[in-house]
Amino acid sequence: MERGGSAPMINLLAEPGTIEVGASVWPGPEEAHHLKVRRARAGEPIRVVDGRGQVGHGALQPDGTVLLSSLEVIVPPPGLTLAVGAGDRDRFGWLVEKSAELGVTDLIPLETERTAGVASRVRAQHLQRLQRRALEGIKQCGAAWAPVVHPPRPLGDLLAEPGPGIRWVASAGGGNPGPLPPGESILVVIGPEGGLSAFELEQLQSAGFLRVRLGPHVLRFETAAVAAACHIFQLREATPHG
Numbered sequence: 001m002e003r004g005g006s007a008p009m010i011n012l013l014a015e016p017g018t019i020e021v022g023a024s025v026w027p028g029p030e031e032a033h034h035l036k037v038r039r040a041r042a043g044e045p046i047r048v049v050d051g052r053g054q055v056g057h058g059a060l061q062p063d064g065t066v067l068l069s070s071l072e073v074i075v076p077p078p079g080l081t082l083a084v085g086a087g088d089r090d091r092f093g094w095l096v097e098k099s100a101e102l103g104v105t106d107l108i109p110l111e112t113e114r115t116a117g118v119a120s121r122v123r124a125q126h127l128q129r130l131q132r133r134a135l136e137g138i139k140q141c142g143a144a145w146a147p148v149v150h151p152p153r154p155l156g157d158l159l160a161e162p163g164p165g166i167r168w169v170a171s172a173g174g175g176n177p178g179p180l181p182p183g184e185s186i187l188v189v190i191g192p193e194g195g196l197s198a199f200e201l202e203q204l205q206s207a208g209f210l211r212v213r214l215g216p217h218v219l220r221f222e223t224a225a226v227a228a229a230c231h232i233f234q235l236r237e238a239t240p241h242g
Helices: 028-039 089-102 124-143 155-160 198-206 221-238
Strands: 011-013 045-049 054-060 065-073 079-083 105-113 168-177 186-190 210-212
Touching: 011 124, 045 065, 045 079, 079 089, 079 221, 089 105, 089 124, 089 168, 089 221, 105 155, 155 198, 168 198, 168 221
Parallel strands: 011 045, 079 105, 079 186, 168 186, 168 210
Antiparallel strands: 045 054, 054 065
């Protein structure tokens, strides 16, 4: 929360490849509307992000463009992939926004036994809108990198792909994981409403996934995913770097 009554810096989104020192960035319709809502005036400092680590600083011009005077290149955060059995696309959309705030790098809508026949599950045609929500999330919180929302993927396909050495599956019968090696990527599988089947849990454990407990009660998929991201952030902060 801002203190002292000062207005927070205005963040705008830009297409990757358009943020360069000396460039004039034309805000798209949604960004122009954002400027109007914020009552931005010529000369006001503006921060421009592309969701891929490029951050430009400049000032709003009388013609509505943003003239960039400096550029930051932010290194990507350590990999954090959440593969989530999302039977409800609206709640998954909420999760996309929270993931942008919590440093999640990749989100995979996971197709499981208990999501296969759910009409409200995430489908490929929803990806563009979900990715936009990820970008809106970083505009709100100021992050430089937006999570990538991947196409829906069956659990079997996920297990057949090479992944990071650290792999968790959220489970009420799991334990508390230890420290994380600095900078290590991690993949966390979150089950859908009703949980993963016994067969799916067996598959995951056979593939090297560690069962971890994220709370004292049964959590909805979006709550469990946020709990996992927060827990990993705290573990990484507590782990000495270098």
